Amino acid sequence: MAGGGRFGDLLAAEWIKLWSLRSTRWLFGLGMPAVVAFAAQSSLDAYRAWPGFTAMEKARFTSLAEAFSGLTATMVMIGAGTVGALAIVGEYATGLIRTTLVAVPARHRVVAAKLAVVGVVTLVAGGLVSAATFGVSQAILSGRGLTVSVGDPDVVRVLAANALLAPVSALAGMGIGALVRHTAGAVVTVCGVLVVVPMFLQPTVHQWLNDLYALVPFYVWRTCLGLPQVRDDPALPTVAGSWAVLAAWPPAAAVLALLVVRHRDV
Known part of the structure; x- marks a missing residue:
């Protein structure tokens, strides 16, 4: 077919490439259990300290908050962002x-297949x-009667926001990786853009600055979507605005990756 092969074949090839990277196996094999272990430890600490x-x-x-804290979110975003960056770098x-480009001259199809595979896997x-x-977390804290259920207000929103941090970060990492094209540089940039800089962002008296902060996934998760009860503060992002930010980052990163790969030499 024009462009080199069926899209299904490209997806299969990108799946093999993704899992052939040792970094992918390490990050998923150790990272996911580590995140759950941190949640368990945090919940145990809260369980023991509750009487005091x-x-x-x-x-x-x-x-x-014990199930998915700022530290947990940081681990997920760095891990997923690194997977995304290294998938292309x-x-x-x-x-x-x-x-790859000799076999499939249509570069946009290669990038689209990478984005699809990485996006689905990290989702x-x-x-x-x-x-x-x-x-x-709920299993541990049930002994203190501190659990919530999926049917409680805003629980589904928080769980969905927690889950979406991984694919959003991974696709953002792919855009950064396409731009930087250096392993260490891409990983450092991913960490800086997705986590390190946003950690220091705080609401200010300047609303234009708050609006700028509200374009960062980690910031909107920390100040809005990751909270079971959203704070009523005009300086903070709204729920609708925060969902819009999470929805906008993947296509923006995809466009960046497509443009860079199509117009830069190998």
Whole structure:
């Protein structure tokens, strides 16, 4: 077919390439259990400390925060972003990209297949991590009567936001990887853009600056989507605006990757 092969064949090839990277196997094989283990440890710490909590601490406590904390989100975003970046940087580093583009001259089809495979894999991984951390945390905290159910208000929103951090970060990482094309540089840039810089962003009296912050996935998760009860503060992102940000990053990263791969030499 024009462009070199059926799209299904391209998907199969990208699936093999993704799992042939040792970094992918390590990040999924160790990273996902580590995230669940952190959630379990945090929940155990809360379980043991509960009798000593003050009345205010008990009133503010939410088991969702123990299941998926800022540290957990950081681990997920860095891990998924790294997978996304290396999925494209690794092929350039080994020179395999030349062979790929000889077989499939239509570069946009290659990039589309990479985006599809990485997006689906990390979406599934993110959903599993979100469900596992929630389940483990609820099982531990049930002994204190501190659990919530999926049917409770805003729980599904929080779980969905937690799950989506992985594919959003992975596709953003692919865009960064296409632009940087250097393994260490891409990983550092992914960490800086997705996690390190947003960690230091705080609401200010300047609304234009708050609006700028609200374009960052980690920021909108931390200040809105990751909270069971959204704070009523005009300086903070809204739920609708936060969903829009998460929805906008994957296509923006996809367009960046497509443009860079199509217009830069191998």
